Amino acid sequence: MTLIGILFAVVLLAVQLGLYLGARKMIVDTIDHANGDIWIAAYGSNSFEQATILHGRERFAALSVPGVTAVEPVVASFAPWTRDDTSTTSVVVVGSDGTLPPWNVAEGSVSALSPDGVAVDRTYAETLGISGVGSVAEINGQRLRVDALTEGIRSFTTSPYIFMSLAKARELLSVPSDQATFYLVKVQPGVAVSGVKRALETKLPGTSIFTKAEFRQTNLDYWLFGTGAGVALLGGAVLGLIIGTVVVAQTLYSSTKDHLAEFATLRALGSSSFYIHKVILTQATVSAFLGYALGIAVSFAVAQASLHTPMPIMLTPQLAAMLLVVTVVMCAVSALSSIFKVTKIDPAMVFAR
Numbered sequence: 001m002t003l004i005g006i007l008f009a010v011v012l013l014a015v016q017l018g019l020y021l022g023a024r025k026m027i028v029d030t031i032d033h034a035n036g037d038i039w040i041a042a043y044g045s046n047s048f049e050q051a052t053i054l055h056g057r058e059r060f061a062a063l064s065v066p067g068v069t070a071v072e073p074v075v076a077s078f079a080p081w082t083r084d085d086t087s088t089t090s091v092v093v094v095g096s097d098g099t100l101p102p103w104n105v106a107e108g109s110v111s112a113l114s115p116d117g118v119a120v121d122r123t124y125a126e127t128l129g130i131s132g133v134g135s136v137a138e139i140n141g142q143r144l145r146v147d148a149l150t151e152g153i154r155s156f157t158t159s160p161y162i163f164m165s166l167a168k169a170r171e172l173l174s175v176p177s178d179q180a181t182f183y184l185v186k187v188q189p190g191v192a193v194s195g196v197k198r199a200l201e202t203k204l205p206g207t208s209i210f211t212k213a214e215f216r217q218t219n220l221d222y223w224l225f226g227t228g229a230g231v232a233l234l235g236g237a238v239l240g241l242i243i244g245t246v247v248v249a250q251t252l253y254s255s256t257k258d259h260l261a262e263f264a265t266l267r268a269l270g271s272s273s274f275y276i277h278k279v280i281l282t283q284a285t286v287s288a289f290l291g292y293a294l295g296i297a298v299s300f301a302v303a304q305a306s307l308h309t310p311m312p313i314m315l316t317p318q319l320a321a322m323l324l325v326v327t328v329v330m331c332a333v334s335a336l337s338s339i340f341k342v343t344k345i346d347p348a349m350v351f352a353r
Contacts, residue, residue, distance in 0.1 A: 001247075001251040002248055002252060002255070002287045002291070003287060003290055003291045004247075005244055005247030005248045005250075005251055005291070006244060006248055006287060006288060006290075006294075006295060006327060006330075006331065007291050007294045007295040007298065008240075008243070008244060008295075009240050009241060009244020009247070009291075009295070009327070009330065010244070010292055010294075010295025010296060010298075010299065010323060010327055011295050011298050011299050011302070012236070012237070012239075012240030012243070012244070013237050013244075013323055013326065014295070014296065014299035014302075014303075014313075014315060014319070014320075014323055015299065015302060015313060016233050016234070016236040016240060017234075017237050017319055017323075018299070018303055018313035018314050018315050018319065019233050019313055020224075020233040020234060020237070021314040021316065021319065022306075022312045022313055022314045023156055023223075023224065023230070023233065023311075024220060024224070025314060026154045026155060027156045027219050027220055027223050027224070028216045028219060029153065029154075030048055030094070030100065031048060031212060031215055031216050031219065032212075032216070033100065033103050034074070034099060034100045034184055034212070035072070035098070035099050035100070035184065035186070036072065036099065036184025036185055036186055036212065037185060037187040037193050037196075037211065037212060038184070038185035038187065038193060038196060038197055038200065038209060038210065038212070039182055039184060039185075039211075039212065040054065040058050040062060040071075040182060040183040040184075040185060040200065040204065040207055040208075040209055041054070041181070041182050041207065041208045041209075041215075042054055042181075042207060042208065043206050043207055043208050044208065045208050046218050046219070046221075046222040046226070047218075047222045047223060048076060048215075048219055049076060049077075049078065049092050049155075049157055049159070051076065051181050051182065053175060053179050053180070053181055054179060054180055054181065054182070054183065054207070055179060056176070056178035056179040056180070058183055058204055058207060059071045059073065059180075059183050061200075061204055062183060062185055062200055062203070062204070064203070065196060065200055065203060066191075066196075066199070067187055067188050067191035067192075067195070067196045067199075068185055068186070068187060068196060069186045069187065069188045070185070070186040071183050071184070072096065072097070072098075072099040072183065072184045072186070073096070073099075073179075073180030073182070073183055073184075074095065074096045074099055074100050074166075074180055074181060074182040074183070074184060075093065075094070075095040075096070075166060075169040075170055075173060075175055075180050075181050076092060076093065076094050076095070076181045076182065077092070077093055077173050077181060078090055078091070078092055078093075078159060079091055079093045079140060079162075079172060079173060080139065080140065081128060081138070081139055081160075081162070082137060082138040082139070082141075083128065083129030083137055084129055084136070084137065085129060087129070089128065089159075089160075090159040091128070091139070091159050091160050091161070091162045092155060092157070092159050092160070092161050092162065093139065093162050093164065093169050093172060093173060094162065094163050094164070095163075095165060095166045095167075095168060095170065095173075096165075096169075097165060097166045099184050100163075100184075101163065102119040102148065102150045102153060102161075102163040103153065104150050104152050104153060105119070105151075106122060106150060106151040107132065107133050107148065107149040108133045108146075108147050108149060109147070109148060110147075110148050110163075113147045113148065113164070113165065114147055115165070115167075115168065116142075116143060116144050116145055117144070117145050117146070117147030117148070117164070118144050118145070118146060118147065118148075118162050118163060118164045118168075119146075119147065119148035119150055119162075119163040120146055120148075120149065120160060120161075120162055120163075121149070121150045121151065121152070121154065121160060122149050122150070122151055122308075123152070123153075123154055123160075123309070124160035124310070125149075127160065130146050132146070132149065133146055133147060133148065133149060139162070140172050140173070142171070142172055144162075144164075148163075150163075152312075154310055154311075155310075156223055158310060166180075185200070193211055194211070197209055197210075197211055241326065241330065244330055245330050245333060245334050248287070248331055248334040249333075249334035249335075249336075249337050252280070252283070252284060252287075252331075252334055252337070252338045253337045253338050255283075255338070256280065256338035256342060260342075263276055273343060276342055277339050277342070280335050280338050280339055280342065281332060281335055281339075283335075284331040284332055284335040285328060285332070287331055288327045288330070288331035288332075289328075291327065291331075292323065292324055292328075295323075295327075296320055296323065296324075299315060300315055303315040
């Protein structure tokens with residue numbers, strides 16, 4: 001029962017924290033793969049998917065700032081994807097000319113995208129009603145062809161990313177040719193990004209200027225904590241830790257209670273409290289390692305099964321190591337109730353028996 005309690009706690013902790021790490025990765029993947037040092041967005045923008053269109057003058061104002069080598073436009077917005085069976089689903093159109101290209105290409109070629117070609121991820125093939133490269137669909141009444149399939153590009157909003165050229169994205173979303181959702185600024189090597197950012201803020205009042213790290217954190221704060229999703233995942237992990245600690249404490253306490261006579265005998269033979277406490281803590285530690293081994297094996301199996309789903313579970317070596325430490329501490333804390341019980345044993349009970 002002790003091992004089952006530990007196994008349950010480890011699996012629940014691993015799954016909840018793995019989902020949290022997976023969610024973080026989905027939220028920031030597009031930002032991490034974008035070729036730019038600074039993001040220019042409409043004022044108040046707090047996520048990649050929900051920013052409004054900029055006027056267009058921002059690009060030329062940014063180019064006039066010393067230290068700026070390029071300012072590339074990116075268009076990103078939700079749009080309806082119509083399948084062959086006429087049903088629709090929401091997608092996120094991402095248009096750029098190499099500034100934010102799709103990565104992890106598994107089939108087809110991004111460099112050879114046709115004017116009406118798009119790249120989508122395999123994970124959403126069933127959702128989008130496509131069978132592979134060459135499949136067709138519609139966005140806002142315009143026919144599109146899937147020219148490339150990626151592997152592992154997922155969206156936290158559950159709306160798949162559809163990558164295409166900047167011109168095609170502007171056409172589909174009715175965005176004027178001189179406007180964009182974001183402008184990605186490339187800073188000259190050796191020039192301080194923070195200094196360029198301050199200059200852009202002076203040049204472009206009424207916009208939001210982020211370094212890549214700042215925009216990354218803004219997206220994480222919005223989706224994980226602004227929506228409550230991150231709190232729910234972390235709350236589940238804490239709940240698993242509490243339940244696991246209680247279950248393990250109860251089983252260790254019951255085990256100790258069943259062997260009070262043996263512990264009393266040790267006391268009667270002159271064993272110190274420290275020695276008896278060490279016996280209980282050793283039992284808890286051994287249980288921790290055995291329960292952890294079983295739990296982490298199950299967790300890795302669950303994570304492996306989730307790899308090709310829209311919500312993958314990420315189990316990193318760092319997370320696995322942290323879970324081992326947490327498991328040992330959890331079992332040590334759980335052993336306290338047994339230690340308190342043994343501390344109160346009267347050695348005379350041995351002779352009474």
